[in-house]
Amino acid sequence: MPQNVRFEIPFVTPVSPHLAAARERHLRWVWNAGLVRSEAAFKEYESWDLAQAAARTYPHAGATDMVTLMNWFSLAFLFDDQFDTGKPDRSDRIAEVARELIVTPLRPAGTPPRVECPITLAWAEVWEQLADGMSLAWRGRFAASWGRFLVAHTEEIDLAARGVTLGSAAYRAFRRRTVGIHHSIDAGERSRRFEVPAQVQSHPTMIGLRDMAADTIGFMNDIHSLEREQRRGDGHNLVSVLRDERGGSWADAIDEAVRITEACLRKYLRLEAHVPAMCDELGLDDAQRDRVRMGVEAIRHWINGNYEWALNTGRYAAAKDTPAAAAEQQGRGSLDDLLAV
Template sequence: MPQNVTFHLPFQAGSNPESARAGEHHLAWIRAHGLVRGERALSRYREWLLTDLAGYAYPEARGADLDLVTDAVCIGFPLDDQFDGPRGNDPEHVARLSTELAAIPYRVPGTPPALDTALTRAYTDVWQRSAQGMSAAWRTRAAATYTRFFRAYVEEAHNRRSGAVLDEKTYITLRREAVGTGPCFDLIERAGHFELSEELYWSTGVQTLLRCATDVIFLCNDVHSLEREEAQGDPHNLVLITQRSRGCSRAEALERVGTLVGDAVHRFQDTARTLTERHAAGPEGRRLARHIAGLRHWMTGNQRWGTASARYATENIGIEVIPGDIGSTRREDALSGPTAGSTSRAARP
């Protein structure tokens, strides 16, 4: 039932006429990197409709720009699956891989990853393409966004290992980083070949827009993936946390999350209106308008995808698609042995 739940998002939906072409490019790319192996797994991966999500989120991207954002958005799901299986309960393993991934943007271009895995090679490729043509300020900001995203995985692993009982406030703070919208939102500028000034980007108004858009995405995602998290015993889902902490029914918890979605949408709209009026004229105003449009496309695209993707369908719970060893070196995998594949929830880049 939760995958069928939708929320009123008063934004125009986007679609990309090149989405099918970019999707085929991505399937070839992800197979080449060994992130999905075998025709059966590739077919199931295709049913997740991840490339559709990228097309909804970046409807104006074309050619190599669309190929980049498609790969960047979709690769987050194989990454996420590495941390929701047995290895996700091992903070030391998660920290090694997350530290290596976070280091990629700080290395000299062309430097191979220090931890040689399918994931680190793929993320190195994505970062190098993302950084092309962007200013040093943008690259510094985007690298820091990556760091916060990967660090959140380590905190999640500690929570699983310790059996932490999360309250709503603590979870929301963590989830805002772990959902992975930060890198996706940075790519709005990269795909559109523009940059907000640092002063505007770090202003209270733009930061409020980013936080509200993130909240809408993770809240919708927690509803759509609810049955998966519950089946996996994963504590990182706001519906489950609300139901437990408030002692309420499932329906009441879903209603509470729906109220939070509405509140975030209302704040986003009010803030966007104020900012647009303040920066109505000039190039900065046009760049701001494009950024706001990009955030709106992400919110509507995520909900549209979440209600349709086979990734969250209850009949697919427990079906392996992503190999369990793509985040490990060959030596690590030989020492640890095979691990069971798993599925996960986040709309991560």
């Protein structure tokens, strides 16, 4: 089964020692914030174990910051599930909420959302915590990456509503935006309270590292989540795109998706080997090189941490006989409506 597909990642990454305690606090926050509104939705959300994903991708965060990062994780995943193919006007509400999520980091801290629903209210709270102590440059970079992700998300919903399918080349470029890895890597800096130097962020080597990490993670997720997206009728998946474009069996499409993913990982590793030369070229001092090292570690944490989580999360489970699975098969992405006040 696709969720059992294994990749050879030539490095290991740690898991936060705060996982258990932070998970308990996070689940309580999700319920109190109204991000799950029924017992069935809570059980489904709990099975995803997003707390584990955050603990693997941000293993060096402190205890309180770990909870903040887990809370932030919940917003993107729960928002992603709000699209309902049975309600034609749903895309308009999603776009309205997405715009609010985009502009929140651009407003003064503490500004209440103008579009109110559980997700926007929770994001205003979480953003104030995420931005705390970070420079204006980091906030702008995160906001730009976050905005591109949300715009791509609404574009994906629009494509699905119009029944538009992308070819493999167009899909691969599109997936780099919808996977949301660039702002997630930015959050890796927040998790350890450092910032990668600006001249490094704009260097082709670092740009390439971030892009190849996004491709690798996005395509791994496509493979591991295939059965879930088939239940949802979601064709925006590398495996589905390859099968539609080339014909053949699902197994053939999965094999090709694995080959493409492995090629992206190899390219990432080649770029990573050039990091010392990049530091020399830019004339970085020891302190700056240390921040670059942590920046590369943040990318590694995402590649391997997300992979390890994806192998066992209930979100991608193939055989599910739950209210959430039934909702997916009926064209509803979520048990609870989180876009209404």
